[in-house]
Amino acid sequence: MICLTCGNKMPEDAYFCGLCGAKIRDKVSETVHHFTPHGGVKTTVCYFDINHEPCVKEKACFMEFREYDAVGNEIYTFTAHKKIKDE
Numbered sequence: 001m002i003c004l005t006c007g008n009k010m011p012e013d014a015y016f017c018g019l020c021g022a023k024i025r026d027k028v029s030e031t032v033h034h035f036t037p038h039g040g041v042k043t044t045v046c047y048f049d050i051n052h053e054p055c056v057k058e059k060a061c062f063m064e065f066r067e068y069d070a071v072g073n074e075i076y077t078f079t080a081h082k083k084i085k086d087e
């Protein structure tokens, strides 16, 4: 994949650009293909940290879910707060 900020080529599993440090938003989200509660066929999940910046799943404080129908229309969006574990 290519960094949208500086054009650097990176491994497909990179979360951050090794050259400019930009966060790679595509890699801080996941797509789940299934039948959604609102009649769609897939859900994307984006992860955000406490400052609402995109981040990796392991550091996420918020999760934004978007459901899509079979032709790619967004049909439902909701945000969930991830429970912070007491450690």
Ligand SMILES: [Zn+2]
Binding pocket: 003, 004, 005, 006, 007, 008, 017, 018, 019, 020, 021, 022
């Ligand atoms: Zn970059």
